[in-house]
Amino acid sequence: MDKLVAPIGVEVIGDYKLRVTFKDGLVGDIDFTGRHWRGVSEPLADPAFFAQARIDPEIRTVAWPNGFDMAPETLYERACEHQLSRPPINV
Numbered sequence: 001m002d003k004l005v006a007p008i009g010v011e012v013i014g015d016y017k018l019r020v021t022f023k024d025g026l027v028g029d030i031d032f033t034g035r036h037w038r039g040v041s042e043p044l045a046d047p048a049f050f051a052q053a054r055i056d057p058e059i060r061t062v063a064w065p066n067g068f069d070m071a072p073e074t075l076y077e078r079a080c081e082h083q084l085s086r087p088p089i090n091v
Contacts, residue, residue, distance in 0.1 A: 005076050006060040020062065020079050026034040026086060028079025041068050 009021035016032040037045040043066050044050045056063035063069035 006072055007055055007062055007075055008063050010053050010055055012051045012053055016050055018053055018062065018082070022076060022079065025047055026076070026079060026083055028080045028081070028083040030065060030075065030082070040066065044068065 005022045005024045007020050007028070008023050011019040013019045015028065016035070018030045018032070019027065020030060021027045032044075032050075037043070044064065047067075049064065052065055053062050054064070055061070056069060059069055061069050061072045062075060
């Protein structure tokens with residue numbers, strides 16, 4: 001990915017599943033089912049805690065109340081795999 005595209009919205013759509021909207025218009029679903037949560041991410045193993053995902057306005061990515069966050073580049077790549085809408089093409 002050549003540029004950083006910040007997530008601007010996140011919706012929990014199931015246990016360990018997020019729908020993320022990015023500043024460029026891309027919307028995609030990301031499934032974290034089966035991920036092994038360890039260390040600072042261990043609280044995310046609880047679906048109720050995972051469901052507290054939000055956009056942190058300071059760091060501009062998906063984060064949780066314990067300070068764990070995900071790299072926007074990784075989120076964007078994963079969202080591209082299951083995108084619901086595509087960003088506009090710059091001509």
